[in-house]
Amino acid sequence: MSDSGLLIGATTISNRLRGFDGDLEARTRYAFRRALTDDTWYTGNEEEKFRAALGAVLLSLALVGKREEYDLVERSMRALHSLSAAMSGIPIDWSSAFSEEDLLPLLGWWSEVCHE
Numbered sequence: 001m002s003d004s005g006l007l008i009g010a011t012t013i014s015n016r017l018r019g020f021d022g023d024l025e026a027r028t029r030y031a032f033r034r035a036l037t038d039d040t041w042y043t044g045n046e047e048e049k050f051r052a053a054l055g056a057v058l059l060s061l062a063l064v065g066k067r068e069e070y071d072l073v074e075r076s077m078r079a080l081h082s083l084s085a086a087m088s089g090i091p092i093d094w095s096s097a098f099s100e101e102d103l104l105p106l107l108g109w110w111s112e113v114c115h116e
Contacts, residue, residue: 009035009052014059024069025109031056032113050110076104 013034020027035053036046054077061070082097 006048006052006055009049010055010059012038013053013056014063017056017060018063020060024072024104027060028053028057028073028104028106029109029113031060032110033116036114046114054106072102072104073106075101076106079103080106 013031016034016038017027017031020030022030031053032050034056035049054073057073058070061067061073079098082092086092086094086097
């Protein structure tokens with residue numbers, strides 16, 4: 001996906017999140033559902049839809065000033081990036097990538113939404 005496609009996807013889905021009252025898990029699952037079910041001409045495969053949905057969650061959290069939740073999503077995404085790098089053979093610092101801080105089960109939520 002191009003950067004512009006990712007931006008369009010994230011913005012489109014974040015617009016659907018305006019006024020959303022649910023907690024962070026519900027917000028994220030809703031964004032995942034929108035990425036999978038809406039007319040997403042700007043994205044191709046599931047990985048791109050996953051990325052667009054997470055971008056939407058970050059945008060929506062930034063707009064409503066939920067900094068702690070924003071930081072938690074961002075931290076969880078960094079852990080996924082580190083795991084992806086490690087699987088590609090790029091050495092990573094495991095202790096900093098997966099610290100004792102809470103991480104969200106983003107891939108688990110995504111998988112569950114994909115199989116609803």
